[in-house]
Amino acid sequence: MDKIIISPSKYIQGEGALANIGEYVATYGMQPLVIADDFVMGLTKGTVEASFKEQLVEFDTFNGECSREEINRLIDKTDSVKADVIIGIGGGKTLDTAKAVAYYCKLPVVIVPTIASTDAPTSALAVIYTPEGEFSEYLLFPSNPNMVIMDTAIIAAAPVRLIVAGMGDALSTWFEARANMTSGKTTMAGGAPTRAAQALAKLCFETLMADGLKAKVAVENKVSTKAVENIIEANTYLSGIGFESSGLAAAHAIHNGLTKLEECHHLLHGEKVAFGTLTQLVLENAPLEEINQVIAFCKSIGLPTNLHDMGVKEIDRDKLLNVAEVSCAEGETIHNMPFPVTAQSVLSAILTAHQLGS
Structure with a gap:
């Protein structure tokens, strides 16, 4: 390829x-x-x-x-x-x-x-x-x-929730790129990822960790700082090139599943993707240190880390199984993961991610 x-x-x-x-x-x-x-x-x-x-x-x-x-x-x-x-x-x-x-x-x-x-x-x-x-x-x-x-x-000068949601969308970029690289699946660009695209995806994550909270505080005060400049580039360019040329995987597919939950309809795209990212990390059994790093980052800037944060009051396994089934639909990007994924394994990951992030 x-x-x-x-x-x-x-x-x-x-x-x-x-x-x-x-x-x-x-x-x-x-x-x-x-x-x-x-x-x-x-x-x-x-x-x-x-x-x-x-x-x-x-x-x-x-x-x-x-x-x-x-x-x-x-x-x-x-x-x-x-x-x-x-x-x-x-x-x-x-x-x-x-x-x-x-x-x-x-x-x-x-x-x-x-x-x-x-x-x-x-x-x-x-x-x-x-x-x-x-x-x-x-x-x-x-x-x-x-x-x-x-x-x-x-x-x-825009509402702070918007740039925070952008960080939620960008948060998935490196983890989905990494999974796609391991599986060797075709990216949205129509081929295999270049090293340059992979490097941009990783830089996106590193920039979020370094400057995300600082940027949020600046935007709360409606000012642009170096951290804001860096996060705007991460949310838009680094994440944009990273996702399109390095590939999507479970996080965005789980986002698509979450759109079926009425309680989540008020959430912005990136807010749902953030929880999808946490769920993907559980799904692939990422190191606990990495999972905790993502949870701590999300909590620091106000992104949801559990189902309650997203407005889900009752944990209904049947509804969540429907979310998992939609996430695993034929053609979904979750099948870019480097192992077979089932609706049951996604349900298990969602419940575990919810508990870890609570």
Whole structure:
């Protein structure tokens, strides 16, 4: 199997980076269409317009759902204004929509996250929903975004829960990469992991351990520090390249199973992934020292370490067996683990992880 690593063509990060967007985007086009929701538009439009100076910039308000209908509406808008580059500013659904519009219009896309809650901004993937907000399909792109711009001042001003959830998502990266490397399964990049991708995945974990708590404290005070800069890079770039080019395993599959528990519907993606990571470590019988390190980290920044933390009041084994069965569905990434996994073994790991993290 060939080794493959994929990534955005350019990744830019810095305090006030949005103010330079006009200069950066000029590489790709001179008539951009900017897509953002109402709140983000109000937050960023003035900065974007000032950066492009006299250049013509079209803006369109994202309607809140990354659906086929919204994508088609924005494709029509792109054609009508003769845009030659798409810019998405905001959260995951806005960014996924921008990626999809650019893909269908065969245009470059620039991604500007305003939060660091997941590693999705760098990926060659969008999640498509129905207009009512139900999952519809994954849309895979032949390449990653042309550019990702992270303005750390904007991200540091977002609610602290979002960057903490991003750390929960990033926490799984190294452990899933390690499992995938051992099993030799194909990664989302379509091949075996490179040493570079593995190194980024490990650096992601090391950065979380070194700077996670410091970054949380800084963001609670709505300031950007060196630790915040490091964690934004870990949550977005290191984790993004790490998961896509090194592979997913049990942690994300268990996250998918947890979406079937109504009590967990209020949780963010990374909050569920954090418990999925702890469960994966139990599943593979990782050293207790490593498990305790993960538990201590999660507790220090406010990530859940047991089912009660996630809102599950009663431990119902039948419901948890359903979670385990969904986690083990055919095609799920849990089968990238370097040993056979059954629903019963996942249930056992969930219950043990819950007890260890309580």
